[in-house]
Amino acid sequence: xxxxxxxxxxxxxxxxxxxxxxxxxxxxxxxxxxxxxRGRFTTSTAAAESEPARVVHTRxxxxxxxxxxxxxxxDDEVAQAAPESTQEDLRAEFESDIATHESDWRDPSWAPxxxxxxxEQFGSTPGTHKILGVDCRSTSCVVNVEWPSLAEASRGxxxxxxxxxxxxxxxxxxxxxxxxxxxxxxQLVLDCTEARxx
Amino acid sequence: xxxxxxxxxxxxxxxxxxxLVFSPSDSFAAKDLRSGCYERFTNIEPVSGxxxxxxxxxxxxxxxxxxxxLNVHFKDTRSGSRASGYVRAKACVQYFNSTGGAxxxxxxxxxxxxxxxxxxxxxxxxxxxxxxxxxKYIAATALTDQGGPWxxxxxxxxxxx
Numbered sequence: 001x002x003x004x005x006x007x008x009x010x011x012x013x014x015x016x017x018x019x020x021x022x023x024x025x026x027x028x029x030x031x032x033x034x035x036x037x038r039g040r041f042t043t044s045t046a047a048a049e050s051e052p053a054r055v056v057h058t059r060x061x062x063x064x065x066x067x068x069x070x071x072x073x074x075d076d077e078v079a080q081a082a083p084e085s086t087q088e089d090l091r092a093e094f095e096s097d098i099a100t101h102e103s104d105w106r107d108p109s110w111a112p113x114x115x116x117x118x119x120e121q122f123g124s125t126p127g128t129h130k131i132l133g134v135d136c137r138s139t140s141c142v143v144n145v146e147w148p149s150l151a152e153a154s155r156g157x158x159x160x161x162x163x164x165x166x167x168x169x170x171x172x173x174x175x176x177x178x179x180x181x182x183x184x185x186x187q188l189v190l191d192c193t194e195a196r197x198x
Numbered sequence: 199x200x201x202x203x204x205x206x207x208x209x210x211x212x213x214x215x216x217x218l219v220f221s222p223s224d225s226f227a228a229k230d231l232r233s234g235c236y237e238r239f240t241n242i243e244p245v246s247g248x249x250x251x252x253x254x255x256x257x258x259x260x261x262x263x264x265x266x267x268l269n270v271h272f273k274d275t276r277s278g279s280r281a282s283g284y285v286r287a288k289a290c291v292q293y294f295n296s297t298g299g300a301x302x303x304x305x306x307x308x309x310x311x312x313x314x315x316x317x318x319x320x321x322x323x324x325x326x327x328x329x330x331x332x333x334k335y336i337a338a339t340a341l342t343d344q345g346g347p348w349x350x351x352x353x354x355x356x357x358x359x
Contacts, residue, residue: 086295087295087296090293090295090296090298091296093328094298154297157297157298157299158292158299158337161288161290161299161300161301161337162249162288162290162301162337162339164283164286164288164304164306164339165304168303168304169303170300170301170302170303170321170323170324171300171301172298172299172300172301172324173298173299173300174293174296174297174298175296175297175298194303194321194323195303
C-alpha cells in the first residue's frame with residue numbers, strides 16, 4: 001500500500017540521488033582529467049620565434065588556464081597544469097646541466113672514443129657552424145659550437161639537435177640573447193645516460 | 199524508519215543512472231592520438247639524408263608528458279634492402295619563449311626490404327611536465343642518396359594508458 005509518506009520521502013530520496021549522481025560524476029570528471037566545461041588548450045610547433053603574436057596568444061591561454069585552475073582546483077592539479085618554464089628557468093636548468101656535466105668524472109674507456117665520434121658527426125652536419133671541441137665524461141658530453149653570428153646559430157641549431165649520433169644521446173641547446181653581430185659560440189649538452197645503460 | 203528506507207531506496211535508484219549519464223565518457227579510458235604527417239622529406243643533408251618534422255599537439259585532454267608509447271611510421275615505395283637505421287626519428291621540443299630546444303635519443307628502424315612500412319619508437323624523455331608549454335614535434339630522417347618522395351613519414355601514434 002503506497003501512502004503519502006512513501007511518495008513524499010520517495011521524492012526526497014530521488015532528489016537527493018539525482019544530486020549525488022551529478023556531484024560524483026562531476027568530481028570523477030575533474031579527478032580523471034576528462035573534458036570539462038572550461039575547454040582545452042593546444043600548442044603547436046609553428047615557428048614560434050617568427051610569430052610573436054602567436055607566442056603572446058599561446059602564453060595568454062596557458063596563463064589563463066593556470067589562473068582558472070588556481071581559483072578552484074587543488075594544488076596537485078595546478079602543478080600538473082603549471083605553465084611552461086620561464087626563460088630564467090630554462091637558463092638555470094641549462095646551466096645546471098652543464099655544471100652537472102663538469103662535476104662528473106671522466107671515463108677513460110668511453111670518453112675519448114665518444115669525443116672522436118661526436119666531433120666527426122657534428123662536424124659533418126650541414127650548416128655554417130664549426131665544432132670547437134667536445135668534452136665527454138662518464139654519461140654526458142658538451143659540444144662547443146661556433147657560428148658566424150647569432151642569426152646563423154638561430155637558423156642552424158636544429159640541425160645539430162636532429163643529428164643522429166653514436167653514442168646515441170639526448171641533446172639540448174639554449175641560445176643566449178644577442179651580444180653583438182660577431183661570431184657566436186654556444187654549448188650543446190648531450191645526455192648519454194640511456195646509451196651507456198644499454 | 200519505513201519512510202527513511204523508502205527515501206534511501208529511491209535515492210539509490212536515482213543516483214546510479216544519474217551518475218552514468220553525467221559522468222565523462224572518457225574518464226576511465228585509455229587515450230590515443232593518431233595523426234598523419236602529410237609532409238614529405240626535404241633535403242637537409244645534401245648527400246646522405248633527408249628529413250622532416252611532424253607536429254604533435256599537446257593539450258590538457260591529451261598530455262604528451264603522460265605518453266608511454268610513441269610509434270612513428272614510414273612508407274618506402276622503392277624496392278631494395280635497407281640497412282638498420284635507414285629511417286629514424288627523435289621526439290623533440292622547441293622552446294616557445296626562448297631560442298633553443300631539446301631532443302630525445304634517436305630511434306633507428308631495423309633492417310627491412312622495400313617497398314615496406316618501417317616504424318620506430320623514439321624516446322619521449324623530453325616530453326616532460328617541465329616542458330608542458332613548449333612545442334612538441336617529431337624529427338624524422340632517412341638515409342638515402344635518392345631522396346624525393348620514395349621514403350616519407352606517414353604518421354605517428356601516441357598512447358596514454
